[in-house]
Amino acid sequence: MTAMVTIHYDQERHRVPAGRTLLAALEAVGMVFVRGVGCRGGVCGACTILYRLGQETDLRVGLLCQEVVAEGMEILPLPWFPQRKARHDMTLDSGESPDFRVINLYPEVTRCIMCGECSRVCPVELDVMGYVGMIKRGDLKGAARESFTCIQCQACAMRCPARIPQPNAALAARRYHGLHQVRRADHLAGAVARAASEKMKLTFRRLRRMSAEELRMLYQRREVEPADAPPGTWLPQDESLL
């Protein structure tokens, strides 16, 4: 016999098999989900739940598809939360720095009272308060790093007493950092030009005219770049396809 535990989902009591994720356990007893489930793999943030355990007072946050059932869980699904989103087009006004732009878009970050609730609840264990502080201090690089695996579950935003839309601010921080502060890949412009060149078109035409057998031979004879060659250093002996 499978051990069973009792949980409450959206105020309804369910006896579910122990050891499963909440999502699998609730489905096993016949529940069918439409909202509040996406990837089923812990990366999309669609299945955010708020829950409390038995007589504990703490409100916890989890993901329905990741959290394992526990006796006495009382669960509220949080399919959506109306956090503010600033409209922006990634440009900067003259003289404006990217970090200022992000603060201008999300001035709320300056009102963080450092209560730590966001970091406490984040189901992927990000230091949310930390990255909010970084945005506030103009450290977009740090904020991008700290918020990188944010799954936009919105739990932090919903709990924030200062009404800060952390995931949206972090998204802006990452993009402005990516566009305006990270160095561009120089080699890419060259690659774009080569891809569009007449020479490349001719080489394509040459291959497209080859017989199946010739193509196979060419494929079999490919020179393989060594895995440990630093980028941009190794070149094949036969450069006719470059």
Place this chain on the structure above:
Amino acid sequence: MDRDLPNPFPEPLRSSARLVEATRDQRLARSRRGEAFPTLSLAERQAWVEDFHPDHQEGGRRELRVGGAAGTVLPVELADLLEAWPHPAVRIGPIPEPDLIADVLILGGGGAGTAAAIAAAEAGAKVVIATKLRQGDSNTLMAEGGIQVADQECDSPVQHFLDILGGGHFSSDPELAQTLAADGPATLQWLEELGMLFDKYPTGRMKIRHGGGTSRKRMHSAGDVTGLELMRVLQDRGAALENITVLPFQPAVELLTDEAGRAAGAVLYHLVQKRLRSVAARATVLATGGLGRLHLRGFPTSNHYGATADGLVLAYRAGLPLRDLQHNQYHPTGIAWPERKVGLLITEKFRGLGAQLLNRHGDEFVHPLEPRDVTTAAIIRECREYANGVATGEGGMGVWLDIPLIDLLHGVGTIEREFPGRFKEFHHKGLDLRVHPLLAYPTLHYQNGGVVIAPDGGTDIPGLLAAGEVTGGTHGRNRLMGNALLEILVFGRRAGRAAAEFAFNTKELGVPSTGHLEVFLEQLATAGVDKSRFAPILLPSYGGNLKPGQAVPGGSPASPRGEPVGRGAPVFEPGAGS
């Protein structure tokens, strides 16, 4: 090593994991000397795949009897949906009049759909995205490993093209494969300009790796959350365009065409409100993604909740040719233990960085970076034919992926840095990837084939375009890792631009209807297809113990006892009444 650190595995995984540790030093020394497990010849590859790949197994396939591809042999689960009646809501009620008119209607809000929407909107079109769940709930968001682009000095689109052809066993549509490779560098530049973050050196140069079947290092990544980062950025770009409207929880259940045979929009089914709605459009883009949630042959899947082949169903009914759907990609390394992670991916990037595949004795049995179908066949062969797999206790099997090698090869901290998402996730649950290997088994991952398209995404129906995983031809029978993310952007943007152009050239919108279904429905009736079988199923039926195609999870408008909801007589169901 397990003397100091708790071994998190139950038996028999535990003793086998010890053997992995026991052989690690030797394997490491060989790796350091550059001695890799030998790769297979083309002939061996073919033999292994034919003998062990799930696509080739007896049983799970049957011949289609109805529609344009009658006679084609396909996986049973898919064939049953291609030969099914329309969604109950469509069968029961009249199709509502369109309440929204778009220049371009995009079906599917994943990567391909969102890229198409951005391209169409930037061209000035009024765009509507109708999607099944929330925008972004998609396979795109789940991608971990990376995106292939030929941008290095030693590489070129032609070289990339050659890898695509070979990886696909020379079965690709060469025109599409060429388009994919040739558009690569400009696409990557576009992503950089959107502010997407990539793994880079301080100079700005992107870090690159090999993927299975590549001759040059051209895998670009954003940690191990490349798809998440991509989807977040695409969605944010889309949100800045005021001429894009998103309709969430409103999957398409039928295409609309006009009297001239042009695409004219789609019928949507609101999953929450359980009602139909029609959107008329001058051009329509099909970007509904793949079919993992059909669980072909009972395999677990890496796909998101809504990957149920809807686009294929709609396209097939509308008479469009499909290709290569008998070939599905089973990602070689799905998680086989612990149970609650079963089916989820361990990205190929782990193998790209040196993690090896080992049997229960701790021995290598295949080069870690063969093309996917070959690696998958090799794992199944090792487990089934040679009984060298590790039994998980729940009837499952697996082989080890020796992840700790990565830190030994590239220095302490590499695993944590390269796989921040996965590392944290497992660490949190007591499995330290720096110390413990992971148990893996193939998982249903990618639909190689699909709707036949032209390089601009065009199909045989004027005004209907398609892009992304729903399409076929680019990769032929087998896709190499990293080419799907490139594909959705290259063809998504092309389809978006072509759709906008088609829309601008379409002066008069005809009368949208589902008239194109008539012939198909007659054929279904003649073939005696069971009336209770319908498609698209929209979501897999995990709750309520129902089989796919039996009822719509989340409630079909007809109750399980079949009482119709809504007014009106069946509109076009020939031979209805049974």
